Amino acid sequence: MTASVHDFVERxxxxxxxxxxxxxxxxxxPANARRRDNLSIYLEEMLGRAPKVLLVGEAPGFRGMRITGVPFTNRSILEGPANGFGLFGPGKGYVLPPDAAGVPAExxxxxxxxxxxxxxxxxLLWSAFPWHPHLPGQPLSNRTPTPAxxxxxxxxxxxxVDLFEIQSVVAVGNVAHRSLQRSGLEVPKVRHPSHGGRSGFKRGLEQLLSAGMQA
Structure with a gap:
């Protein structure tokens, strides 16, 4: 593990x-050690892929990154057969923590x-708020993070952005877009893929790529 990835995960x-x-x-x-390891594996692997675009979502859900430690993943992705990019699946080193058992895939x-x-x-995938916001007293719920x-x-x-020398940041959904705007960033936005947004999400990425966004 590179020192920069290790330091990032520790912070x-x-x-x-x-x-x-x-x-x-x-x-x-104790199970969080698995999530730290999983995130480190993902970031190290992505450093080797040298992505130029960062997609920023809202926040992890309790059935997704909250369980796996890896942005926009669920237990099925980490456990299942290798995907088209060869990032996940058998032999990649990811291990689901014990508290992931029985959690439905996001x-x-x-x-x-x-x-x-x-x-x-x-x-590269990430979230504006990279921890899990939930309703008070209800850890198995999701809520929108506050501006603070x-x-x-x-x-x-x-x-x-600095570590990966990212050239383009794209917001996934309105909440992420507003969060980035409050940080002083004016970035393009694509439809969030949830709640029937698959086609809009894909179309938005296609438009950005056709406009010259470097993959």
Missing amino acids: LAAAETGSACTNFFDDSV PTATVMWQVLAELEFLP EAALGAPFRQAL
Whole structure:
């Protein structure tokens, strides 16, 4: 593991996120060590792929990155056969933590990777708020991060932009777009792939790629 990836993951794990959020990388839960390892594997692998585009979503869901530690993934993606990019699947080193057992797969992650494979487009994936916001006292729920919470994620997004020498940042959905705007970034937005947004998400990426966005 490179020092930069290690330092990034350790800073992510040490962040104070508040009572209505779960930092699923911190040291308080033994299973989180698996999630830290999974994220490190993903980032190291992506460094070798040298993506020039960063897709930024809203926040991890309790059936997705909250379980796996990897942006826009679910247990089926990490456990299943290797996908078209060869990122996941057997032999890649990902291990699901014990508390992932029985958790249904988040459908948004599946749609995301299906569309990216169809477009043969492999960006780096991340979230404006890279921890799990939930309703108070209901850790198995999702909610929109507040502007103040999303601001906590800005330095981590910028660290990835610097580490990967990202040339283009794209917001996935309205919440992510507003978060990036509050950070002073004017970036293009594509439809979020959830809730019937698959075709709009794909069409938005196609338009950006045809307009010259470097993959």
